[in-house]
Amino acid sequence: MEGLTSFAPYLSIGGLIIAFLIYLYVGKQPDGNDRMREIAKLIQDGAMVYLKRQNTILIIFIIVVAIALGIFIGVHTAYAYIGGAVCSMLAGMFGMKAATKTNVRTTEAARRFKPNAGKALSIAFLGGSVMGLSVASLGLLGVGVLFIIYGEPSTAAVINGFAMGASTIALFARVGGGIYTKTADVGSDLVGKVEAGIPEDDPRNPGVIADNVGDNVGDVAGLGADIFESYAGSIIASIAIGATAIAGSKVAELGSTTALMSLPILLAMVGLIASLIGIGAMRFLENFNPAAALRNSTFIAAILFLVGGYFIIANMDVDNGVYWAVLVGCLSGIAIGLITEHYTAGKPVIRIAESSETGAATNIITGLAVGLESCALPIIAICISIYVANHFAGIYGIGIAAVGMLATTGIIMSVDAYGPIADNAGGISEMSALGEDVRKITDSLDALGNTTAAIGKGFAIGSAALTALAMFSAYTLTISSSMGTTFEIILTDPNVVIGLLIGGTLPFFIGALTMTSVGKAAFKMVNEIRRQFREIPGLLEGKEGVKPDVEKCIDISTKAALTEMIIPGIVAIASPVIIGFVLGPYALGGMLAGATVTGVLLALFMANAGGAWDNAKKHVEQGNFGGKGSDVHKATVVGDTVGDPFKDTSGPSMNILIKLMSVVSLVIAPLLV
């Protein structure tokens, strides 16, 4: 069974070919009228220009870090690092290319087949699946190839470089994308919706194209890089832990080194196959109601994965108890998703809407309270995973639980990427004035996308926590084996406490930086949009032929994202290096633990508060508590605006921050002894 890992690259190339075929198929769908094409082209160009400029900066950064790695760690690790970075960038490129082609075609499908939403759903989902399959396939390809070359316990540390490369791209893509999208979103909303009183996505608003570009840049490319990193990171952490299964160690009781190192890759292969089947099943599911279709395709893939995973483990030299880790990881991912759905679409949303009756202040207070409260249950789910995984399979089990949560990344990410495509489709229909009934279909697809996005964030956070913990364990095992004795980080050691406190503070600090960036950039965006409304005659009145200068707004978002992503990125990469070399490996261990705790909590708090504020506003817009235009509605718009950088910039940065710091620590571990 272990030998099957050598097929991983072929399977991944198969996945990429299928993604490409889907891309061609989507491209052949009709793309609407001239106006629609024009808007779609603006969005596509904006997104691609941004991605190219971002990647140009990142390539320089990657080269610098790779040289440092080559000098201090080893040339092979530097290559793996570059490999991880390139695969992550490619996944982002492929996914965005597909997403920006699919958005307008989804709108067109909604227009042609109205009132039937099935075809539009199916196209949006297929467009998203290009991203899903690219992420899973490129991740498996990279790890698989490296495993064939370096898959021996003595050389496996090289593979860690891949995770570090993926993390580096992820952090910049998430932070940059997050700043881009929220600068545009907050800026356009503040002037358009609040001051000028024109609807969202109104073509008169100079910021709306940038806003739609932002959906792709942040929610497609950014989230993709995030999940890519967790996916690759969880596999690599498990390999690293498996590699320490030397005779006599606790890990060795679970099976042979080869088996333990191969298992994560085999599980990922099963997960990819299961995802492909799940995506295929949409052909039959598209006629059901959209929510059920998306959910069932995910469930089909999850069940197939769990069955296949059981079969794999039963036929390997691995303790059967490891299966419990797979199971609990997969189930707790789903559980966190459902809890997230409750907090961002259930009763707490009504509570926020109701509290808005006494104004914006109580809307904010209640939203913050909901966000704080929403941390408890997901943490309990994560704790249960840790407990069960550890009980049956020790530290190795925690890594495998993360793999279990993310093995079906192919479909999870497809469903996730569907969200911003549907959002864009709605924007295009509004800007092209396709009328109420088309907008109604795209709105229903978009509302569904909000829920899938929330669930996707739940997966991203849960898997980040488990991956970071697995990385953390791999870090201590690596130092142990370098030292030749057991490396134990003792919590009462004052150095560890210092590390814990500093680590705990870093997510707060990165949160402050990213919130400030959005605040500053949105301020510029607001002033630019106000200027255009003031200085371009006839724009606000909607005079025929008068067009806003959308390029200026795209430029503000692009510049803000590219400049403001640098400092958080450097802080995240440099802090483990500085703490590790100045205060030593014990303090660094404390720092990773502290950062993981507050990072996960802030991620949950921010994501869920933001999601709940957004939906509270939507709830009022549906005619509750006074409906659109009422004072209650205005109060909910304030909450929604505050929630924007929370849920789409600062919150998601946390996941990557904790993973990036863990993987950097893992890579530099041998130097710290």
Add this chain to the structure above:
Amino acid sequence: MEGLTSFAPYLSIGGLIIAFLIYLYVGKQPDGNDRMREIAKLIQDGAMVYLKRQNTILIIFIIVVAIALGIFIGVHTAYAYIGGAVCSMLAGMFGMKAATKTNVRTTEAARRFKPNAGKALSIAFLGGSVMGLSVASLGLLGVGVLFIIYGEPSTAAVINGFAMGASTIALFARVGGGIYTKTADVGSDLVGKVEAGIPEDDPRNPGVIADNVGDNVGDVAGLGADIFESYAGSIIASIAIGATAIAGSKVAELGSTTALMSLPILLAMVGLIASLIGIGAMRFLENFNPAAALRNSTFIAAILFLVGGYFIIANMDVDNGVYWAVLVGCLSGIAIGLITEHYTAGKPVIRIAESSETGAATNIITGLAVGLESCALPIIAICISIYVANHFAGIYGIGIAAVGMLATTGIIMSVDAYGPIADNAGGISEMSALGEDVRKITDSLDALGNTTAAIGKGFAIGSAALTALAMFSAYTLTISSSMGTTFEIILTDPNVVIGLLIGGTLPFFIGALTMTSVGKAAFKMVNEIRRQFREIPGLLEGKEGVKPDVEKCIDISTKAALTEMIIPGIVAIASPVIIGFVLGPYALGGMLAGATVTGVLLALFMANAGGAWDNAKKHVEQGNFGGKGSDVHKATVVGDTVGDPFKDTSGPSMNILIKLMSVVSLVIAPLLV
């Protein structure tokens, strides 16, 4: 030198006598006209009624816990627990009694001696010093008496019960007081300032008396119980660590057991004497400018304490390195205070005010960013304290650093309690229509009070962090000595990780509970005030003789505080017990560490964001960015309202939460082995 500890009770009784004399002196000052006396009586009655009802509930709770302690731990610990609770309650009673007498006399002094603010400052400060001296003296009295009875290493664990009693009262007083004051404050502001457009403290507003009662209940009694707990807790944790100085242990290298156990009490005695001198010095300082007077009296006490402490340590069987811990603790307390002052009164405040030009949403975003950012420097100050204290005096040094930070509690708390007295004095002058020039004096004293309050919060948070860490160390040492081997909490143990995550979540959860309580109760308050404006004819118009029904509002605040304080209190006390017995002492250790990290961070985040929002509003009200009544001002009012429960309810609860959980763990430690 060690024998001097037996004088601690006499010194404390001396402190109490001086406090009583000050109380009599303040009471003899003129208390103004009939209207002023009437308002002052309403405030005093409201505060006393609340405190009595709160204490009635608490006495039942205390008896139940004491019985449990008597059965499971020992009768002596139960007595000590009751002693800690009673001393804390008495300190609160004395302080509030004085504060509610002083407020109106401060107003009257402002009226008589205008435009000279010196006399009013002096009276307000003297009123506050009753609280300061009561806290320090009763704390030292209780610990001193217990030390005489149980001051042997074998019985010293009994003294821990005193800290637990103090913590229990502190949590309920802080949470209850915080909910009381913010329910009244948020409710009156939302209807009065925002809807009806009448000024703060306007006598027509039915909620203003409750608001002024709240200042006493929350900021005097609540903060007093908080500081009382830190003060007693830091001394007791140091005694507990000193008691483990058995031959061969690391702690024993620092000196004899007797000396190490006596030192914290001796330092507290020096601190109390230094505080008395500092308070006395105000007689000469009152003619300087008020800010300088308050600051200099604190500095005089700090310098005297540092000199006296040096003399004590030099003449004891204690390693001189311990003095570094005293010094670093004292200095970092001041440093955290100054950092807090920067974030709540410096440039960040202007940033928030400026961002309010684009509305409430950007005001909130910037305020949250400032709050998140403000955590970094205080944490670094705490880390430096830990590093230096540990370098020179090991774990014992961390406890002593906390003692050093809080030894001059007498004066720190006096300056703190001055704030709400000045605030009340302003309220009384507004409600009694004493005119612009009186209000100007009370306003200037009040503005100063905001800064001193912020600094006081900095001390409370910094000392809570160090005290919790010292308690945590005492916990592990206690378990070690019960087990007979070294008890080491290893950070990669999955049970510890689970504890860490659950502990990290608790402050978020308590934050959610308290924010929700304020939100719900403020909603009721708003409806009641709206009802009175609607149903009482002539009230809003200010018709002669028409009075609001202030009792109803006081009742809403009282009921909300008393019912909503129960669940957070039980969660805080029960969670270490549950985790300790279900998951064991390792997981409990992880939980304490996790709770300390996120508790301190959330406390800083909430306190500083809240303070900054408050002062951003004040900055606009001073005529910047459009001044009072402008849209910018309205945006800052939203931020201020959100900040209210942040800085005065949820944030301060965090300090006590982490201390209470630590002390409960310390007390139950022997049962967990």
